[in-house]
Amino acid sequence: MTTPKDKIPLYIANDLEELNKRAEDNPSLQKAKLSTCSQITHIIDATWAEAKKAEATNDEERAYILYMRLFACFTALKQAKDVANNQNSVKSYQKGALIWLEKAGQLSESLKLRYDEKNAVSREEERKKQAEIDEEKSLEKSIRPKLLYKYLNERKKNILLIDMRLKNDYDQSHMRTPACIHIPADIMNGKGWTSWGVESALTDEGTVTKFKQRANYDYIVLFDEDTYEKDLKPNHCLQGLKQAIFAFDRDTKLKHEPLILDGGYVDWMTFYPGESTAPLIPKITTGGLRSFEVSYPDDIIQSEEVPSDAATAAQPEAAAISPAVVPQIDRTRKPINNQKPEQDEISIKPVEEEEQQQPIVITKELPEIPDRSTKTIPFTGPSTVVNQELPSTPIIPDIPPRPSPVLPHINTTPEVPKLPKPIDNNQENIPPINPVLFSVPSRETLSIYRPFNRTVPVNDTNNQYQKKFDAVTGRKIILDTKNNRYIPNLPENEPTKSAVPTLPTINRDIKPILTEQTRRQIAYDYRAITDNLQINPRTGLKNLGNSCYMNSIIQSLSFNYLLTNYFISGDFNKDVNTKNKFGSGGVVVKEWFKLLYLLCCQQYSCLIPQPFKYTVGSLQRAYLGTQQQDAHEFLVFLLDTLHEDLNQTTRPRIEELKPENYKTDRQLAEATKHAFHLHNKSIIIDLFYGLFKSTTICLSCTYNSIRFEAFVIISVPIPPLRQCSLDDCLDLFREFEHLRGEDRYECSHCKRLSEKKRRLDIWELPKIFIVHFKRFRLQQAHYIKNETLIRYPTSNIDFSRWSQTPSPSKYSLVSVVNHFGSMNSGHYTSYCNDGKQWYYCDDQSIRSADTRELEHNVNAYLLFYSSIPQQQLRLPSIPN
Secondary structure, eight states: OOOTTTSOOOOSOSSHHHHHHHHHOOHHHHHHTTSOHHHHHHHHHHHHHHHHHHHHTTOHHHHHHHHHHHHHHHHHHHTOTTGGGOHHHHHHHHHHHHHHHHHHHHHHHHHHHHHHHHHHHHHHHHHHHHHHHHHHHHOSSEEOHHHHHHHHHTSOOOEEEEEOSOHHHHHHSOBOSTTEEEOOTTTTTTSOOOHHHHHHHOOOHHHHHHHHTGGGSSEEEEEOSSOOGGGOOTTSHHHHHHIIIIISOSSSOOSSOOEEETTHHHHHHHHOTTSBSSOOOOOOOSSOOOOOOOOOOTTOOOOSOOOTTGGGSOOTTTTTOOOOOOOOOOTTSOOOTTOOOSOOOBOOOOTTOSSOOOOOBOOOOOOOOOOOOOOOOOOOOOOOOTTOOOOOSOOOOOOOOOOOTTSOOOOOOOOOSOOOOOOOTTTSOOOOOOOOSSOOOOOOOOOOOOTTTOOEESSSSOSSEEEEEOTTTOOEEEEETTTTEEESSOOOSOTTSOSSOOOOOOOTTOOOOOOHHHHHHHHHHTTOBOOTTOSSSOOEEOOOSSOHHHHHHHHHHHTOHHHHHHHHTSGGGGGOOTTOTTSOTTHHHHHHHHHHHHHHSSOOSEEOOHHHHHHHHHHOGGGTSSSOOOHHHHHHHHHHHHHHHHOOOOOOOOOOOOGGGOSSHHHHHHHHHHHHHHHOOSHHHHHHOEEEEEEEEETTTOOEEEEEEEESOEEEOOOSSSEEEHHHHHHHHTSOEEEOGGGOEEOTTTOOEEOEEEEEEEEEOOSEEEEEEOOEEEETTEEEEOOOEEEOOOSSBOOGGGBSSOOSSOBEEEEEEEEEEOSSSEEEEEEEEOSSOEEEEETTEEEEEOHHHHHTOTTEEEEEEEOSOGGGOOOOOOOO
C-alpha cells in the first residue's frame, strides 16, 4: 500500500484547478482534435504508456494529467472526421475510457487532500512569518523572556545582553551565553551616566570590546534583578545607561532603541533555569511581601505600609486555611532521579493559636525552584469539615510599595489548604509554574483524558467506577467497569452510612466582598494591564501557548450576561457545594468569579489567565500543557465542572424508569426531567440543558423504543454541499441512523442481536441553545475538515420547527466560536454581542465587528443562541 511518504512531492501545480489547466494546455491534445482516427489512436497508446509509468512511480500529478488527456483524446476520437469508417477503434477504447476516468477520479481525491494540506502548511508558514514581522515591529521599549530566548536560539538575532546587577549577584549566577556582558549598577560611583564614562570604568577586555562594538548588534537588551520597563524611574540605572548609549551618544548610532528585559533575571530564570551558570538562590527574610509590577486602575491607591503579620491577620476564612511557611532549601544539592525523600515534614502553626512562633523546618532534597512571586492556583479538594461555613472570596493582604532593587526580596506563598501533585514538565511542553514552597499530603493527579474518547476514575479510592462524556448529549455518564454497564449514580461505598441523606454544607448568607485588597490581589494574579489608548471597553485574554481554545470559550460564556451577573453579583457563593465528589470543591467556580470580574469591570485591556488555566489543568492535565485542544470539548468540561461545583442536590436513590409504565411520551418526558433534576440542580442546568427524545426501531420485530435524555450541546452534521444553512444541518440531524455490525445490540422485545435504526429529536430547547458543527471527520487515519459555508440567523429566530415543545420566546445569537486551519494546526477566535455591538475576540486583541462578517463566516464552529428576554441581558453590575 502506498503511503504519503512514498509519493513524489507535489511540483506541477498548487491546486486541482491549476492542474486541470495544465492538462488541457497541450499541443498534442490540440493536434488530436484535428487528426484522423489512426493518428489519435497512436497518441492514445503513447499517452497510456506514459500514464502507467507515472502511476507506477507514484507521480500522482503527472498521472492525473495524462489520464485526463487520455479521456479528452477519446472524446476527440469519437468526433474524428473519419469516425464513421473506424467504429471498431472507438469500441476498443470505450472500456479503457472508463478506466481512465475512474483513475483520474481517484487521483483527484488524493491530490485534493494533498493540496489542501500543502496550502494549509503554506498559509501557516505565511502566518508565522507575518507574526514574526509584527512581533519585531512591536518591540519598542521592552522584550519578554520567551521572545528573547526565541531570538537568541531560533532566529539567531545578533543581540548584546547587558546584566546590570551587582557584582556579587552576577558572580553567583548569570546567563550562560557569550552574548552577555556585565556592567554593574554602581560602576559610575554616583556620577552621571555617559557612554565614554562606562568604557573608562570597565576593566574586562572582552566586555570593553563588545561594548564598543554595540552598533553592530541588532538589539541591545538591558536587565537587572526583576525590573519591568513600565516601572522605570528617571534615576534608575537601566534608564541611565539606556539614555547614555542611545539618546546622548552622537558618535555611535544603534540599530534599535535598547530594550528592557521585563522581569529581569528573576523572570528569565523562571522560564529557562538551565540557561545559567548556577541556580538562582532566593533572598528570603522573615516578614513582608514582595511587590509585583502590575497596572492598577487609577482609583486604587497602594498603601504605604503593611504590618509584618498581615498574612496571618484575622480573615473570614481563617478557620479553614492555614498560613504558608517557607522552608529552608539546600540548593547546592540536586535530587536523585526516582528517589523519594523519606520524610516530608514542616511544622505549620495553626491559625487558632494567637501567639506566632517560628516553625520547625526539616530540610530535604528538592528540585530547584525559581524565586518567583507569581501566585499559583492550586486545586483544593472538598472540605472534610462537616459543618464548615463556606468562606467568602479570600481577602488577600495588601501589596506594599516596591522596595529598592538593592534591598532583599521576599518570596511568600499563598495561603492554601492543599496542593495537587507537582507536574512533570518533562512529559509535556508546559511553561514552568511557580510551586508553593511547603509540603502537603500527596494527592494523585487525574490522568490526561480527551473527554469524548476516554474514561477516568471518579475518585482515587475506587477504580471500579469511571466517568466519561457522551458525545451526543454532552453529559457526564458513569460506567461500572466491573459489571460493564452504565449506571445513573454512584452506589454508597460505606455500608455504615446513615440512610438519611446529608445536605451539602452551604452558607446562603455570605457573598464575596470585593474590597480594595481583593480587587488588587485579583489584578495581581492575572497580570491585569491597563491601556489608556484602548478603543473599546472590552478585555482581551493573553494566549498562553495554544490556549486560544480556552480564550474563545471564556469570552463566549462571559457575554451570556444572566450567567455572568449571577457570578459577579456574588449570588453564586450561596450555592457552592464543596462536598460534591464530582466537583472541584468550589475551586473552579471561585476562580471563574475572579476571571469574570476582571473581564467585566472595564478597567483593563488584557489579562493573563494563567491562574484559571492552572486550576482547570489541575483537574485535567490535558488543559495544563501547551498542546492544542478542542474548544467544543473544553466547553463541555467547563460547563460540567461549574455545574458540579454549584449542584445543590443530595443525589437520592431513584428507580430506573420503564417506558411501558407511562401512557404518553409527555408523561415519560416529565418523569425523566424530574429524575434528572433530583440529581442535578444548578444555574447551569436551568440555562444550558434541554431534553432529547430518542426513538429506536428494531428491524427484526419492528419494536419501537422511546426514551428521553438531557443534553447541553447539540452536535449537528453538515450536508455535503458547498454552501448550506443551519436549517439544513438541523434537518440532517433528525434523520434516522442505522445501527449495523458492531453497533448492534440485543432487542429488549425479541431478544435478538438485530440491526436497528435510531433518531434523535429535540423535545425541549434550553434557554441558551448551543449548536456544534461537526466539521471534522476521520478519513484514512487523518482528520479532514469540512469547509462548507453555513448560513446562520442572528436574531428573532423561531426554533419551534425542530422542538416538540414550543419555546415561549424567540432566540438571538449571542456569540460564535470560529476555527481556522486544520485539526493539527488551527486557531480559535469568537464573535460576541453585548446587546448593542458585536465584537471580534482574538486572544488579547478585541475590535468592533459588523454583522456582515457573520454572514460570510466560513469558520463558524459553535453557535450560542439565547431566548432570555432582552431586558434581562443588561451589562453586568460590578459590586462595590
